[in-house]
Amino acid sequence: xxxxxxxxxxxxxxxxxxxxxxxxxxxxxxxxxxxxxxxxxxxxxxxxxxxxxxxxxxxxxxxxxxxxxxxxxxxxxxxxx
Numbered sequence: 604x605x606x607x608x609x610x611x612x613x614x615x616x617x618x619x620x621x622x623x624x625x626x627x628x629x630x631x632x633x634x635x636x637x638x639x640x641x642x643x644x645x646x647x648x649x650x651x652x653x654x655x656x657x658x659x660x661x662x663x664x665x666x667x668x669x670x671x672x673x674x675x676x677x678x679x680x681x682x683x684x
Contacts, residue, residue: 608672610639610650616671618643630661647679 615625630640630647638651640661647661656665656677665677 608674610652610674611641613650613671613674614641614643614648614676617669617676645681647681648676649679650674650676 609622611625611629612622614620615622618625625641625643628641628643630642633640638649638657640657641648649657649665650671651657652674654675656667657679660679662679662681665679667675668678669676
């Protein structure tokens with residue numbers, strides 16, 4: 604049986620961060636929406652459970668940057684950054 608991982612855990616693994624540090628960067632407008640989006644530096648990150656990029660645009664178009672634990676991580680650069 605595999606352990607279900609949260610988006611914060613997956614993104615944290617990618618950046619070698621603690622899950623609590625990633626959780627603190629959650630983007631406020633997605634607090635009650637899925638998938639969860641996190642802001643790290645000048646970029647938005649998401650690791651949706653359906654492995655598809657988020658439908659909403661926050662910055663530039665979403666691009667796949669990595670895959671960990673069978674879930675893809677997507678990044679969107681902030682506009683003007």
